[in-house]
Amino acid sequence: MDNRTFADRSDLERSKPTGHRGLVLGMLCFVYVLNFLDRQLVSILAKPIQDGLHITDSELGRITGFYFALFYCFIAIPVGWFADRTNRVKVLSIACGLWSAATAACGMAANYGQLVAARMAVGVGEAGGVPPSYAIISDTFPREQRGTAMGIFNLGPPIGSALGVAFGASLAAAYDWRAPFLIVGAIGVVTAVLVYIIVPEPARGRFDPLPAAAAEPAHSFGQAIRAFFGNRILTIAALASGAANFITYGLSNFATLFLMREKGMTLEEVAIWYALAVGLGMGAGIFVSGRLIDRFGVTNKAAYASIPAWSLVLALPFFLGFAAADSWQVALPLLFVPLFLNSFFLPATVTFVQSEVDPGARVISGALLLLVMNLIGLGLGPTFVGMASDFFRPQYGEHALRMAFYALAPMYLIAALLFAWLARMIKRSSPASSGSRQASD
Structure with a gap:
């Protein structure tokens, strides 16, 4: 029996070579890249898909939002x-293979109904992607390195979006919109096998106090759900992230269509310039956010909420300028700032939640966070923008999407206020909860 103290064991883990940590993080990040690339392909190729299958903006909003999120969010809970x-690791590998096969099926859809069914299957598979990765990272990196590790992992969405734009738009321009789905799906199936072979399953709670208690999950299914939503701080964190994600998905799922339809971009220009804006803007924002969290979160836990609050306030005027610009050459530089700032909330909230819950409940806690975050953001954001665009079309014609983005703008202030409220709650709870794992109200 190992009689060493937790501090001795934790120091021993920290002293181990870090090369395998980098390999694990790189592999998980690549899976997340594929996860997000698969998820975004329909949005990226919205114009040719609309032309080929004759679907409206509302139908596009539902297929990229509500229909996908319905399965993605709720199935993530039992999977977690x-x-x-x-x-x-096995759960992640199986999930990657499933969503990749479903992505290939999207490329074979002959009508809107078949595309809906395939997208729902993608959602089922992706439900097992991100929450297990959160937990694997939390048990691979010590607490003082998790913000940066989560920041690097969360480069998956910007890299996936940028590659999706560049890769998807280029292939669609050269062949048709179906080719990207088939190729990316095949790559994902191969990656699923590599995950199973390369990524080791880490011990639960290896860098946390009371590791023996974390050796087995502490909660039943119902208890884990009640523990998460019974904690007011975690619930507000999820709601604030949902509001921020409402903006992120409402914007990103229609940005390509907006730039092509209202700003005059071609698929070839989208493949170069929009891809660069997404990759550099979102990627830099997520990485900088992770570094800021590691810098300020150690001494001031409220920074997990105050940093996202300020980032959203600063992003709002640039978002409005993007929507109002008359050409894509003006709109795209303005869009770069919201792409940079909109993503600050993601590493902050994920790191905060993973640090606040028991090691044996990290996957389901991540799944519950994603449930709220994506049901509000992914499920309602694109659906709202698509419906708003169709609502404004009779009066504003080709500028209907611009008006839909104006209608989206107030959500910036709502999300910022929720994060400010969260920061205040964290400050109030800190003295009473010092030394305890899970703050409660």
Whole structure:
């Protein structure tokens, strides 16, 4: 029996070579890149898909938002609970293979109904992607390095979006919109096998106090859900992230269509310039956010909420300028700032939640966070923008999407106020909860 103290074991883990950590993080990040690339392909190729299958903006909003999120969000909960009790790497590998096969099926859809069914299957698979990765990272990196590690992992969305734009738009321009789905799906199936071979399953709670207590999951399925939503701070964190994600998905799922339809960009220009804006803007924002969290979160836990609050306030005027610009050459530089700032909330909230819950409940806690975050953001954001665009079309014609983005703008202030409220709650709870894992109100 190992009688060493937690501090001794934790120091021993920290002293181990870090090369394998980098390999694990790189592999998980690549899976997340594919996850987001698959998810965004329909939005990126919205114009040719609309032309080929004859679908409206509202139908596009539902297929990229509500229909996908319905399966993605709710199936993530039982998958997360199951992964907390089994091998998280195996769950991730199976999920990657499933969503990749479903992505290939999207490229074979002959009508809107078949595309909806394939997108729902993508959502089912992707439900097992991100939450297990959060937990694997939390048990691979010590607490003082998790913000940066989560920031690097969360480069998956900007890299996936940028590659999706460049890769998807180029292939669609050269062949048709179906080719990117088939090729990316095949790459994902191969990656699923590599995850199973390369990524080791880390011990739960290896860098946390009371590791023995974390050796087995502490909660039943129902208890884990009640523990998360019974904690007011975690619930507000999820709601604030949902409001921020409402903006992120409402904007990103229609940005390509907006730039092509109202700003005059071609697929070839989208493949170069919009891809660069997404990759550099979102990527830099997520990485900088992770570094800021590691810098300020150690001494001031409220920074996990105050940093996202300020970033959203600063992004709003640039978002309005993007929507109002008359040409894509003006709109794209203005869009770069919201792309940079909109993503600050993601590493902050994920790191905060993963640090606040028991090691044996990290996957399901991540899944519950994503449930709220994506049901509000992914499920309602694109649906709202698509419906708003169709609503404004009779009066504003080709500028209907611009008006829909104006209608989206107030959500910046709502999300910022929720994060400011969260920061205040964290400050109030800190003295009473010092030394305890899970703050409660």
